[in-house]
Amino acid sequence: QVQLVESGGGLVQPGGSLRLSCTASGFTFSTFSNYVMSWYRQAPGKERDLVARITSDGGSTNYADAVKGRFTISRDNAKNTVYLQMNSLKPDDTAVYYCNADRRFGSISLKNHWGQGTQVTVSS
Numbered sequence: 001q002v003q004l005v006e007s008g009g010g011l012v013q014p015g016g017s018l019r020l021s022c023t024a025s026g027f028t029f030s031t032f033s034n035y036v037m038s039w040y041r042q043a044p045g046k047e048r049d050l051v052a053r054i055t056s057d058g059g060s061t062n063y064a065d066a067v068k069g070r071f072t073i074s075r076d077n078a079k080n081t082v083y084l085q086m087n088s089l090k091p092d093d094t095a096v097y098y099c100n101a102d103r104r105f106g107s108i109s110l111k112n113h114w115g116q117g118t119q120v121t122v123s124s
Contacts, residue, residue, distance in 0.1 A: 002026045002113045004099045009118030012089055016122070020084040022099030022115055033057070036102040037075055037082040041095035041120075048098065052084060056104070066092070089122045096120075 008020040020039065024032050033056055042048040052073035054061045061073050072085040082099060099115035 001028075002030070002101060004101055004113055004115035006097065006099050006115045006118040009097060009120045011121045011123065013124050014090055014122055016089050017085070017087045018089065018120060020086065020097055020099075020118060020120070022082045022084075024080045024082075024101060024113075030103055032080040032101075033077045034103050036104055037073075038100040038102065039073060039082070039084045040098045040100055041093075042098065042117075043095040046095075051097070054082065086120070089120075091122045094120060094122050 002024060003026045004022055004024050006020060006022045008018060010018060012018055036053060036055055038053040039051040040048045041051050050064055051067055052061065052063045052071055054073045054075050058075050063071060070086065070088045073082065075082040096117040097120050098117045101113040103110040
């Protein structure tokens with residue numbers, strides 16, 4: 001089974017930066033490059049919301065309005081890793097951040113995988 005492991009979370013002061021990493025493993029009938037990769041986040045009592053998404057070849061990205069201009073998603077298919085660079089962090093960014101891998105066949109989603117999440121806390 002495909003496994004996703006996030007890392008890089010922690011405690012940071014407002015205005016600070018963090019870089020999250022998500023490394024995938026366990027591919028059997030697919031490769032990392034088959035997957036659209038996304039970062040989601042979930043604050044206590046809230047739904048899990050999309051933060052950023054990147055296509056299989058890294059050629060296209062999209063971001064939630066709340067993070068545009070501050071966060072950057074990128075991927076390194078050779079390392080089976082997707083990153084989320086988070087700058088100018090705000091207290092409202094506090095959440096558990098989850099990595100998601102969405103295997104696509106054309107425009108069809110075949111299977112989703114989730115990481116265990118990494119806590120990001122922005123506080124003074």
